[in-house]
Amino acid sequence: MSDPSHRPEDRATAHPQAGERPWSTPLLNLLSAEDRRLFQRFGQGPSWAVPHSHIHHAFERWAAATPHVVAATHLGETITYGELDRQANRLAALLARHGVLPGDNVGLFAxxxxxxxxxxxxxLKAxxxxxxxxxxxxxVAHLRQVxxxxxxxxxxxxxxVAATIPATGGQVCIPVDTVMDQPLGDGHDAFDAEGIDPDGGCYVLFTSGTTGTPNGVVVxxxxxxxxxxxxxxxxxxRPGLLVGQILNIGFDMAAWEILGALSHGATLVIRGKDIAETVESVDVVIATPTILASVDPGRCRRVEVVAVAGEPCPRxxxxxxxxxxAFYNACGxxxxxxxxxxxxHDPAAIRLTIGRPTPNNTVYVLDEDRHPCAIGEAGEMWAGGECVSAGYLRNPELTRERYAPDPFLGGGRMMFRTRDLGRWTPDGELEHLGRSDDQVKIRGFRVELDSVSAVLESVPGCSRAATLKLDDRTLVSFVAPAHLDQAAARKAVADALPYYCVPAAxxxxxALPMTSRGKVDKDALLRLALAEVAS
Incomplete structure (x- = not known):
């Protein structure tokens, strides 16, 4: 079967790709001639043409070519590519009738x-x-902020759940399942909104902010x-493969599962409560290391490809x-x-790395002054190329802080400060060396510890709070003064932030211990937390 997703008429060509020309910036003169050569060679992903400018167009190609193939299945229910396309067209037309235009944001609370x-x-079609x-x-408080x-x-x-959505601003809530249960009828063969910008939003993902307010990233x-x-x-x-959908839809890796499967003609297997049961039945698995560690690989006879990201992966x-x-260790x-x-990853390799930049992307290891680090020298990883998202919704100050003009690619391109520490190996792979700030991953989700502490400090009577990561699944918090109600403090976090932000204790x-510089002594608190666990 020919691949309908790779047709020349829909190729995305509006932007030059990352590896098309040598980098030219005085910053490179800070390196030796050999390090200059390797800094650019290692830092550039391959330059590839991309077959579509809009991800739903890839799905639509498969819907037209293989309408009777199962697109998705969930607890015994299935839907074909053709039926899914028609239902999505009907819903897109309904969105348009409610005034949704290209460039708008539509909540998907499901x-x-x-x-x-x-x-x-x-x-996407709308x-x-x-x-x-x-x-x-x-x-509810988090949904209201979103x-x-x-x-x-x-x-x-x-x-x-439609009645529980906090639509205090007069938002219209459309129950998708009710609409899909109605007879489809005719007139839903296509829906194509005009003026969809390839550089417009595909999705908006919310991450935890330092003040407790979530930050919306426009991808x-x-x-x-x-x-x-x-x-x-x-x-x-590809067609014939089963791709697991096991992750929370609010996690960006869920887009890898869903849109990845549907843009390649595969079948998406949406899990129920049992993650292991789904992983054991599919060919392609995308997960965090924590989730993957809960599954016995010996029972996964079908699995062909596994990719992990979201947190460091144990060797x-x-x-x-x-x-x-095939096992891919990834980062971003x-x-x-x-x-x-x-x-x-090759088990015979000397080390487990996060590899190289993906196509049309770049990675720079820079020091605190944003100067290039020599090969093998640790620094902060900045990302450039087609991966760099459009910034934060309604937060230009944070966007200016985290995004900056790319001096290597130039041409108005931007780069992003990942706050991940890394270094190049001699053979051009990236070793991940941790975070440069207090942002951590819990159960694969990104949590800024200060956002949890900020909620705790909003509890009446709380004068100070600090939150620490105990392990990949557990947060622990300390509050002052001593008479604060522990249960009430945990409830305050649970009411304001997602479940993975709630401290176990x-x-x-x-009073919280302090360093000589007047800051909370988190090392001392961590020792106390570990001693509490040991006892």
Missing amino acids: RRGIPMVAGLLAA GAAYVPQDVGIAP IATADTRVILTLSD THRNVCNILLTEPGDLGM ALADRWAGVG PTETTIVNTMQR VHPMV
């Missing part, structure tokens, strides 16, 4: 299921960016097409799964579009 997928595609939130997990920040006037949701169609429609980001997805886990199939914050570096103290 649980895992086929209606979730149809709603996602409908938003020219809007979808704003995903799992209504089974997200607190609605306000994204200025969502229309929200796609489910009939059993464009160009960004998404670049990672999902080139190798190795496509993970070899033993990578070695174990590399014996099952939401702002650099799912992942911007990948490496297929809150320890009241008379």
Whole structure:
């Protein structure tokens, strides 16, 4: 079968790609001649043409070519590519009737299921960016902040939760499952909103902010097409393969699962409550290391490809799964579009790395003055090229802080400060050396510790709070003074932030220990937390 997603008439050519010309900047003169050569050679991903400018066009090609193939399945329910396309067209037309225009943001507040997928595609067909939130997990206060920040006037949701959506600004809530249960009829063969900009939003992902207010990252169609429609980001997805959908829709790696499968003609297998059951039944698995560690690879006879990202991967886990199939260790914050570096791991390799830049992307290891680091020298990783997202919604100050003009690519291009520390190995792979700030990953989700502490400090009577990562699944907090109600403090976080931000324990103290510079002594607090666990 020919691949309908790779047709020349839909190639995205508006932007020059990352590796087309040598870098020219005085900054490179700070390096030796050999380091200059390697800094550019290692830092540039391959230059590839991208077959589509809008990710839903790739899905539509498969819907036209293979309408009877199953596109998605969930707990015994299935939907074909043709049916999913027609349902998404109907929903997109409904969005348009409610005033949704290209460039708008549409809430997708749902649980895992086929209606979730149809709603996602409908938003894209209408020219809007979808704003995903799992209504089974997200607190009402968090949803309210998301609605306000994204200025969502229309929200796609489910009939059993529509009444609980905090639509205080007169938002329209459309129950996708109810619409899909109605007879389809005629007139839903196509819906094509005009004026959809490839550099307009594809989705808006919300990450935890330092003040407790979530930050909305605008990721464009160009960004998404670049990672999902080139190798190795496509993970070899193709017709006949089953791709697991196991991640929270509010996590950017869920877009890798959903849009990756549907843009390559594969079948998306949406999990129920049992993650292991789904992983054991599919060919392609995308997960965090924490999730993957809960599954026995010996029971996964079908698995051909596994990709992990979102948090550091233990070497033993990578070695174990590399014996099952192709295993990719990847890295990249939401702002650099799912992942911007990948490496297929070989258990015989000296080290486990996060690999090299993906196609049309760049990575620079820079010092605190944004000067290039010599090869092998540790620094902060900045990302450039087609992966760099459009910035933060309604937060120009944070956008200016994290995004900067790219002096290497030039031409008005931007680069993003990942705050990940790394260094180049002699053979041109990136070693991940941790974070440069207090942003951590818990259960694969990004959490800024200060955002948790800020909520705790809003509790009446709390004068000071500090939050620490105990392990990859656990946060622990300390508060002062000693008489604070621990249960009330945890409830305050649960009411304001997603579940993965809630500390496992809150320890009241008379006062938090301080360093000689007057800052909270987090090392001392961590020792106390570990001693508490040991006892």
